[in-house]
Amino acid sequence: MNSHLSMFIFLITLLTISSFSSSQPSYKDHCSSIITESTPKNLIIHNSFPLGGYFTGGSGIIHDETSFIEYSSFYLSNIQIHETINTDLFKVESTVSFRTKPNTVYYNVSSFSYGDKPSYRSQRHFRSNYVTFKLEGFWSKSSGKVCMVGTGISYSETGDSLDHDAVLKLNNVFDSSNITSFISGSLESLNSEKGDEKNHYFETISLMMFSKANYSYSLDSKEVENEFSFESEVSEKKGLSLNPYSSSFCSLPLSRALKRLQLEYTHECNSPKNCSPVVSDQLPYMMSLKGAECSHTDKHRLKVLMVFSNKSDYWIEKGFNPKTMLIGEGWWDEKKNALHVVACHFIGIMKSSWDGTRIGDCSVRLRLSLPSVWSIENTNNIVGKIWSNKTANDPNYFKMITFRIFDDARVGYRASKYEYSKLEKVKKSCPTHKVVENKGRTIFPNVYSYDMRFGMSVRDIESNIEVAFGSLAPLSVGEQIYDDPAYTSNSNFTAESPMVMFNNASLFNISYKITIFSNATLYNRNSMFNLSSYRVTISAEGIYDARTGTLCMIGCRNLNSKAGTPLAGSVDCEILLKFQFPSLDTTNGSHIKGSIESMREKSDHLYFKSLEVSSYGIYSETAIKAVWRMDMEIIMVLISTSLSCVFIALQLYHVKRNPNALPLISISMMSILTLGHMIPLVLNFEATLAQDLYNKNFVVGYVGWLEVNEISVRIITMVAFLLQFLLLQVTWSSRKTNECENRLWIAERKATYVTFPLYAAGLLISLLLKLKRDDFHYDTSWEKMKSYGGLVLDGFLLPQVILNLFSNMNENVLSCSFYFGTTFVRLLPHAYDLYRAHNFARLSDGSYFYANPNSDFYSNTWDIVIHLGGILFAVIIYLQQRFGAQCVLPQRFKGSKYEKVSVVAESEA
Incomplete structure (x- = not known):
């Protein structure tokens, strides 16, 4: 009895092993013509093998509306590399996972007619967020080719499990790399498209990866550095080095801010022709810099991706689209306190495959700086320019583009000084109020306190309708940059006393950054938003009188073109802002009141109707x-x-x-x-x-x-x-x-x-x-x-x-x-x-x-x-x-x- 049972178990095991072995695709049949087999030896650690990238295609196993514009990502994990008796060949085992949308079960409801009465039916669909393949094969160091075969598993739209046989082929996998290194390849189905195995077949997946091998920086030559030397307006003072932020282009906090850089064009740019550095149907609205690789030997070098997005989709985190991207090398210039980047285009992009795609035409230049001095014309933590070194007759030439940080992201850095230029105009527009002496003493907010910043409601004075909301945040008191509690743990200033006017300790020079968002549809000729879209940014400077609680400033707002794109250096500085702070001991209400007025004639196209301002918040003491x-x-x-x-x-x-x-x-x-x-x-x-x-x-x-x-x-x-x-x-x-x-x-x-x-x-x-x-x-x-x-x-x-x-x-x-x-x-x-x-x-x-x-x-x-x-x-x-x-x-x-x-x-x- 026991002998019969043992024989039965042996047969079952033999059949199982035989079935399993026969289900594995043959390396010899599909890869030997590319890389010959070799006998593996020791398991080694190799850091040059790529770890992941982007893909397109895969219809049949990837149930996603992935188009060429939005690439999804894939990852290589559990990588094991063995030496072989051939010193040029290595055996490679790896798991390849293709990431799509998250796991979801949804119902697609469709309608059909039954007589005169409409009816509905639903169909259950299933989507998996990972499609995984277990592959093994060989890698040739001299040719840079990789060929691996194996099986994978996916799920059909009805939730059924499907097995797939596939072969993975990669090109240009070398031990070293530079800016032109570009790993491309494919994952092809070994199942027949016809017959019983039709559900196991999938469309070829095209792959792209950046090499993780030893990277050699090659674009920062002396000739290229000379192209950045004409920028003379940047301060040459030291002290704004990125230390300890020197490597933070590839990490937080600076990398977060570099994802929101707003582009500004010249007045001639109303279309992408000769104005856009990338292929686009409209002028890109936003750019982000992503650190693709930071040097471990030189802390001031990095490889960077420049990603451009349109106004309609800049809020959306896209996948990989080479048509709207540039790749380049950058280095930090300590003398000029600026990041210099030489960027290249992706060339030879085909409709649905990476075959033939390469990197070339490195004619784009980028310069990013962190200004050490702010003024009413520039109150941004990050500014820069993009230009082409080609001549105006070249088809790839584009006009210079400036950019600045989109909002006050916490980049871990602020300027060290503010320079005023509108104070004489402020004196003429805002006469000093005389203080009426009385027995009691009225106390107004300290100029260094948190009460000087506030959110506000904006109303149109004529219609008495709330048309916008926004916020005011001080930039500086005197020449000293304001100690913003958002950046530091202290809410009060600890710096030296700022410069004051008229030698009076109650009158302070002060500057503000004001952001206003529209919540109405009053985009008529006399609206503040007529040339600024839904968002207006105003930089203002003026005088705060601590004896009376009055704040009077001259402001400059950034303007857009008729097409809605920001204009480089285009501002309206004919804006008068007045605010009245209530006393700290008031019992009649502690809301700040004020107005924003245009100093232009009504016939001027930049004129806008006066606005009334009221603060949302209250004093901290209140x-x-x-x-x-x-x-x-x-x-x-x-x-x-x-x-x-x-x-x-x-x-x-x-x-x-x-x-x-x-x-x-x-x-x-x-x-x-x-x-x-x-x-x-x-x-x-x-x-x-x-x-x-x-x-x-x-x-x-x-x-x-x-x-x-x-x-x-x-x-x-x-x-x-x-x-x-x-x-x-x-x-x-x-x-x-x-x-x-x-x-x-x-x-x-x-x-x-x-x-x-x-x-x-x-x-x-x-x-x-x-x-x-x-x-x-x-x-x-x-x-x-x-x-x-x-x-x-x-x-x-x-x-x-x-x-x-x-x-x-x-x-x-x-x-x-x-x-x-x-x-x-x-x-x-x-x-x-x-x-x-x-x-x-x-x-x-x-x-x-x-x-x-x-x-x-x-x-x-x-x-x-x-x-x-x-x-x-x-x-x-x-x-x-x-x-x-x-x-x-x-x-x-x-x-x-x-x-x-x-x-x-x-x-x-």
Whole structure:
């Protein structure tokens, strides 16, 4: 039995090995004509073999709409290289992975007609992000050829696993390389395109790789260096060497910034002809420099890729497209503090293959520098130029292109000095304001503080419509570059005192960089964005007066051509900017106000309509005080709501001891108070479902504390609502069991006839006053109703006063603790608002949790009026319950006009 089982296992193993062996493609059949086989010996480490590159093709296994314009990448891993008995040959084993889009399972929905009714059906598709081949073969060092065979696995569009036989062929794989070294090759399917194996066949994949072998720099000759010597405007001062950033072209942080370089063309360039260094249907808008190889022996040398992109796709990270790329060698010139690059074109590009592609025509020059001195004309960390060394008659010639960093990326470097050139113009356009001496001292932001930078909202003055938003960031104070907190950990300046004007320690020279983005469609002739697309960058310099908080500057904005491409050296410096900083101790609002105006005539094509500016943020000191105020307000909400529960409970205890008083309590008053506790619960529940924390996220880290206290407030508010509802219920029930039920309901109805028109008239008057007061800010109807509802709650005793008159009661209907205590709770927010108005700056609605001052009935006037009204109602109730309901009426209104309603129970009659 055991012998039969052993024989069976042996046969199965033999068949499996035989099947596996027969499935492997034969190296002899497919590669021996290229490289002969040799017997392998020792496993070695070889650093010259390429590790990956780019590919195109592969239809049948790569389910991706990969076109020639967007190349995907492939990688060689698990590389093992063995010596052979032939010193020129090496055996190579490797895994080759082709990367496409991520693993996805999606459904392609198509429609078809069934009679007159359209129907739909879906088909399941599967995409794999890797197609992997396991290959082995030989490499000849002398010829630079590689030939490998093996098998791979992929997935069909329906998710089925497919096996593939393939042969990999590479050319120009040598131990050394230079700028012209270019490894090309292919991966070909060994399966038949016809027959049963059709699903295993795939289209030939064309490969391209840059050599990783010992690289020899050859383009930085003395003749080439002379072509960069005409640049005389760059400072020759030392100290701006890239140390310790000398190798950072191939690493962060500088490489991140080099991906966003904006190109600027001359006025003659409206099309790519004689203006673009690469093949393109339109002028490239952006360029990025990618370090392809950095020298390990010379820290100032690198191989670099210059990648150009159009305006429509510069945000998209593309693959490899040689038509829009140049490859070159660069070196850092320490004397001129500049990067010099000699770049070459990809030549012989075919439609769908790398065969015949080579590198040549090294006629492009690039110069990149990090300016040591900034001015209003140049406030960029990185600037440069691109040009051709060919003559204007050559078809590959193009006009010089300048470039600069697109935005303020953190490149780890800033200039060391700022030079002013517009201060005389600033003096003429911005007269110095005289400071009015007074007993108090008004303090404005320190010129070195973080409060000098802010985000802003921009409105058109004529239409009063918000048309843009942006930010202002200081560049320098005096000649000293501003110590930006984005670059350093300190928010205050630590450098020497800057130069000041007029020998006055309160007047400072200051420069700014301003970025404005359009959020409107007002691209008319008089719009600031008429020649600057959706984004305007303004460099400005002027004077900040620390005594008055005024900032006045002259600015220069960069301009584009009619085609929308940036123009080299084209700026509009006829811009006047004025800003008023509020004092640090202001209580009337801490938002910075200002204007941006064109100093040109209206007939000038560069003229634009005046804009009004308002800052988004607040001072850091104001924010600290606001956090303390918000904490205090949350505590006050908790205390007020808790007191309401206590006063309602005391009223319930009062009516339990005095049941005869229950029928005389105003149903309208109880309903108003009940709704006053119920509506906040409903609104809080709605806010919980919406999870809208936008307005609550006032200070980082504050939302968690706020949510904890919101839960406490909701619980206490729920208790207050239940107690108030219980009081309403027992009041309503007492009317049904009382013998004077009809007379009391008649009195209640008469009181309603008086109070309801008063409420309606008050609402109408408040709406009319609000519409007259608000010019451009419109609240929703719900906001208006909430504000007026708060006023009705403040005067909650009005229905009880009117009911007392009609019922002519003389009972202690309400306990003193209830009507005086509830009045105190309702008036406390208005007393707090009076205190807050004189001690805190007024901010946005989202920062207020108690007595929102932006509501209609929170102001100095209304706070006093509501206080007087609330106290008056409480005093009237006190007098009515002590001396009779009609004691507050004149003598001639007393008597038979109001009939006293008996409240004696039937059992006591």
